[in-house]
Amino acid sequence: MIPLEVAFQPDWFEVLQAPFMRNAIIGGTVVAVAAGVIGYFVIVRGSAFAAHALAHIGFPGATGAALLGLPVTVGLLAFTIAGAFAIGALGKRSADREVATGTVLAFATALGVLFASLATSGTTSVTNVLFGNLLAIAPDQLVLFAIFTGVLLFALGAIYRPLLFASVDPDVAEAKGVPVKVLGIAFMLLLALVITMAVQVVGVLLLFALVITPAATGLIITARPAAVIAISISIAVLSVWVGLAVSALVNLPPSFFIVTVSTALWAGARIVAHNRSSPPPHRHVATEHQFDTATSN
Amino acid sequence: MVRGGHSIWSEGTFQVPHSSFVPIIGPNGSGKSTLLLVLLGLLDLHAGTVEVLGSTPTRGNARVGYVPQNYNATGGEAMRARDLVSLGITGAKWGLGRLDVGQRKRIDDALASVGAIDYAKARMSELSGGQAQRVSIAQALVGEPDLLLLDEPLANLDVRNQSEVVRLLDRLRVENDISSLIVVHDLNPVLAAMTGAIYLLDGHAHFASAEDVVSEDLLTHLYGTEIRVVRTPQGDLFARSA
Numbered sequence: 001m002i003p004l005e006v007a008f009q010p011d012w013f014e015v016l017q018a019p020f021m022r023n024a025i026i027g028g029t030v031v032a033v034a035a036g037v038i039g040y041f042v043i044v045r046g047s048a049f050a051a052h053a054l055a056h057i058g059f060p061g062a063t064g065a066a067l068l069g070l071p072v073t074v075g076l077l078a079f080t081i082a083g084a085f086a087i088g089a090l091g092k093r094s095a096d097r098e099v100a101t102g103t104v105l106a107f108a109t110a111l112g113v114l115f116a117s118l119a120t121s122g123t124t125s126v127t128n129v130l131f132g133n134l135l136a137i138a139p140d141q142l143v144l145f146a147i148f149t150g151v152l153l154f155a156l157g158a159i160y161r162p163l164l165f166a167s168v169d170p171d172v173a174e175a176k177g178v179p180v181k182v183l184g185i186a187f188m189l190l191l192a193l194v195i196t197m198a199v200q201v202v203g204v205l206l207l208f209a210l211v212i213t214p215a216a217t218g219l220i221i222t223a224r225p226a227a228v229i230a231i232s233i234s235i236a237v238l239s240v241w242v243g244l245a246v247s248a249l250v251n252l253p254p255s256f257f258i259v260t261v262s263t264a265l266w267a268g269a270r271i272v273a274h275n276r277s278s279p280p281p282h283r284h285v286a287t288e289h290q291f292d293t294a295t296s297n
Numbered sequence: 298m299v300r301g302g303h304s305i306w307s308e309g310t311f312q313v314p315h316s317s318f319v320p321i322i323g324p325n326g327s328g329k330s331t332l333l334l335v336l337l338g339l340l341d342l343h344a345g346t347v348e349v350l351g352s353t354p355t356r357g358n359a360r361v362g363y364v365p366q367n368y369n370a371t372g373g374e375a376m377r378a379r380d381l382v383s384l385g386i387t388g389a390k391w392g393l394g395r396l397d398v399g400q401r402k403r404i405d406d407a408l409a410s411v412g413a414i415d416y417a418k419a420r421m422s423e424l425s426g427g428q429a430q431r432v433s434i435a436q437a438l439v440g441e442p443d444l445l446l447l448d449e450p451l452a453n454l455d456v457r458n459q460s461e462v463v464r465l466l467d468r469l470r471v472e473n474d475i476s477s478l479i480v481v482h483d484l485n486p487v488l489a490a491m492t493g494a495i496y497l498l499d500g501h502a503h504f505a506s507a508e509d510v511v512s513e514d515l516l517t518h519l520y521g522t523e524i525r526v527v528r529t530p531q532g533d534l535f536a537r538s539a
Contacts, residue, residue: 044372157393165388168372168381168421171365172436175337176389177357223377223420 009251016248020135024254027137027145028240031197032210034149036233037156038194039215040225041187045167048212049098050087050188053105054195055207057083059112062129062199067119072129073144076196079108084188132203132255134244141200148193155190159183164225201240202255209259210236213266220269235265311495311504313478318470318490319504320481323497324520329480330366332495332502333446336478337363350443357389362437364430366448373422378432381421382407385439407439408432411465427458434465438475445469447479451486459486466490484516488534511536 015021042051058076065075086104090097116126128136137145156163165173166180174180194211202210218231243258313319321329334340335347338354347353350360362385382404383396396404408414411431421429430450437445445466451459467490469475478495481487494510496503498519509515516524516536526536 040375044375046372158391160393161384161387161390165384168376169365169384169388169436172363173384173388175339175356175361175363177355178389219375223375223380225375225380228375 006250006252009249012248012251015251016245020137021244021248023137023139023142024134024244025241027142028134028201028244028254028258029237030142030145030149031194031201032236032240033233034152034194035198035211036214036236037153037229038191039211039213039232039236040218040229041156041163041167042191042212043215043219044164045187047187047191048208050101051191051195051211052208053087053101054080054083054188054191055199055204056105056112057108058195058199059129059204060108060115063112063115063119063126066125067115072200073141073196076199077192080192080195081189083108084192085185088185088188128203129199130203130205131253132199132201132206134201134240134254134258135247137200145197148197152190152193155186159186163187202258206255206259209262210239213262214239217262217266217269220266220273235262239265311502313476313493313495313504315476316470316474317476317478317492318467318487319476319478319493319495320484320487320491321478321495321497322481322484322510322519327497327500328502329497330448332497333363333448333478333480336446337361359440360443362440362442362445364433364437364445364447364450366452374420376421377418378408378413378421378424378428378435379404379417381432382417382436382439385436403439403441407435410438410469411435412461426453427455427461430454430458430462431465434462438469443475445475445477445479447477449480449482451479451481451483456486463487463490484510484536488536 009015042048058080061075061077061079062072063075064079065072068075083104087097087101090100112129113126119125127133162173162178163183163186165176166178166183170180195207198207198210214235215228215232217235218228221231222228239258239261240254242261243254243256246257247254321332323329331340335342336349336354338349338356338358349358354361383400385407386400386403387394387396405414405417408417411434413428413431413435416424416428421432424432434445434447434450437447447466450462454462463486466477466479470477470492479487484494488511491507491510493504493506496505496510496515496519498515505515511526511534513524513526516526520538522538524536524538526534529535
C-alpha cells in the first residue's frame with residue numbers, strides 16, 4: 001500500500017463518536033468562537049501582522065514547555081503574554097513596529113527550534129505546534145479553553161465601544177478621555193489568550209486561517225460591526241466542524257481541512273464581491289469636481 | 298508653551314469671543330496643532346493659564362468637538378460612515394448597548410447637517426477626502442458641542458470642497474452658535490467667514506479681529522514672504538504672495 005494514498009474510512013461514524021473526537025469538537029468550537037470574535041478587532045486595528053508574530057513568539061513557549069515537561073498551554077501563555085507586552089509597548093509608529101516585530105518573530109522561531117532540538121521527544125511535538133493537532137485535545141484543556149473564552153467574551157463586551165473608538169480614531173478617542181494606550185495593551189493580552197488556544201488547534205503556521213480569515217470574509221460581506229462578528233464566528237465554527245468531519249472520513253489530521261474551508265469561503269466571498277461591484281458613483285463626482293475647479297481657476 | 302525641551306510659543310494673552318469662526322494661522326512648526334492639544338486638555342501649559350468655555354481644559358469635555366488632521370484609515374474598510382459618527386456618542390461608554398431612537402436621530406441629524414446622508418452607509422474607505430472630512434465633522438457634531446477644534450480640515454481638499462466645509466462651519470456658527478477654531482495653512486478659503494484670527498508669530502500667540510489680520514504688513518511678516526491683499530471685482534478678499 002502506498003503511504004500517500006487517501007482512503008475513505010468506513011468506520012468514520014464511530015470515529016466521530018469517539019471521546020477524542022468529542023473533545024476535538026467541543027475544544028475546536030470554543031476556540032473558533034474566540035478566534036472569530038477577536039479576528040474582527042485584529043483587522044480593525046490593523047494588527048494582522050502582530051497576531052501572526054504573536055503565534056511565532058508562542059512557538060518557543062510550546063517547545064520549551066515540552067522540554068521542561070510542563071503543559072504546552074503554560075509555555076504558550078507565558079511567551080505570548082510577554083510578546084503581547086513587548087509589541088504593545090512598541091506603540092503606534094508602524095514602520096518601527098513592523099521591523100521590530102519581525103526581528104523578534106525570527107528570533108523566537110529560532111529559539112523554538114533550539115528547544116525542540118534539545119528535547120528528546122523529537123519531531124511529533126514540533127509538528128503539532130507548527131500545524132496543530134486538534135485530535136490531541138485533552139479534557140483538562142477543554143476546561144481551560146472554556147475559561148479563556150469566557151474571559152475574552154466578558155472583557156471584549158466590557159471594552160467593545162472604547163476599543164473600537166481607540167482603534168479607528170485614536171486621536172479623537174484620546175481627546176474624549178478614552179484610555180487608548182491601556183486598551184491597546186489589554187487587546188494584545190486578549191489576543192495572547194486566543195493565540196494560546198488557536199495554536200493548539202491549527203498550529204503556529206496556520207493560525208491566520210482561523211483567527212483572521214473568517215473576520216476578513218465577514219468584512220467582505222458587510223461592514224456592520226455586529227454582523228461581521230456574527231459571520232466571523234459562524235465561519236470559524238463551520239470550518240472546524242467540516243474540517244473534523246472530513247478528517248474522520250479520510251483519516252487524515254483536521255488542520256488542512258479546517259484551513260481549506262476557511263480559505264475557500266474567503267476566496268468565494270471575494271469572487272462574488274468582485275463580480276458584483278461596479279465602480280462607485282462618487283469617484284466620478286470627485287473627478288468632475290476637480291475638473292470644475294481646474295477650469296474655473 | 299514648552300514641548301520637547303523647546304519653547305514653541307509664549308506670551309499669548311487673549312480671549313476669543315463667543316460665537317467665533319477663528320482660523321489659527323502661522324508658519325510650519327509654529328505650534329498650531331500644539332495649541333489645539335492644549336485646548337483639548339491633552340497637553341499642559343508650561344506656564345500660565347488657559348480656559349476653554351469658562352473652565353480648565355479637560356479630556357472628555359462633551360462641549361468640545363475635535364476633528365483631527367487625518368482620519369486614520371486603518372479600519373476604514375471595517376467602518377461605515379454611520380458607525381464612525383455613532384462613536385461620537387457611544388465611543389467612550391463601557392459595556393455593550395444598542396443605540397436608542399433619540400441617539401439614532403442625532404446621528405441622522407449630524408450626517409444631514411454636513412450633507413453626508415447619501416453616503417451614511419458607505420464604508421469610510423470608499424469615501425473621497427472631502428466626504429471623509431464631512432463625516433469626521435459629523436462625528437464631532439453628534440456630541441452637540443459648543444466649540445469645534447479642527448486641525449487642518451481643509452488640507453487635501455480641492456477648492457470646491459474647501460469652500461463647502463467653510464460654509465458649513467459658518468452656518469453652524471450663525472444658526473447654532475457653535476464656534477470653530479480651525480488650523481489652516483492658507484487664509485484665503487476662510488477670509489470671508491472668519492470673525493477673527495489667532496496667529497502664531499515670532500514665538501508668540503496673538504488674537505486679532507478679522508479686519509486687523511487682513512493687513513499686508515502682518516501677513517507678510519507672518520509668512521516671511523511678501524503678501525498682497527487684493528479685493529476681487531466681486532468684492533471678495535484675496536491674499537497672494539507678491
